[in-house]
Amino acid sequence: MKEYKVVTWKMGFTNNDDRLEDTLNTYAKQGWRLVQFADSSARLVFERDKNR
Template sequence: MKEYKVVSWKMSLTGNSKRLEDTLNEYAKQGWRLVHVYENTASVIFERDKNR
């Protein structure tokens, strides 16, 4: 079984790429896998096995 997490992304004037990279790496360490990025709503969808 899978579980999902939706993270809202807040854009700023500087450092967006680095902040996004740090966020993706932090969730990856927790076992989350990036599934989709919604550009219009600035949301990132992650999934992982629930019984890991």
């Protein structure tokens, strides 16, 4: 079974790439995998196995 997490990405004026990379790496360390980036709504959708 999978579980999902939706994160709203808040764009700033500086360091967007670095902050996005840090966010992705943080969730990856927790076992989350990015499955969708909705550019128009700035939402990141992650999934992982619930029984890991």
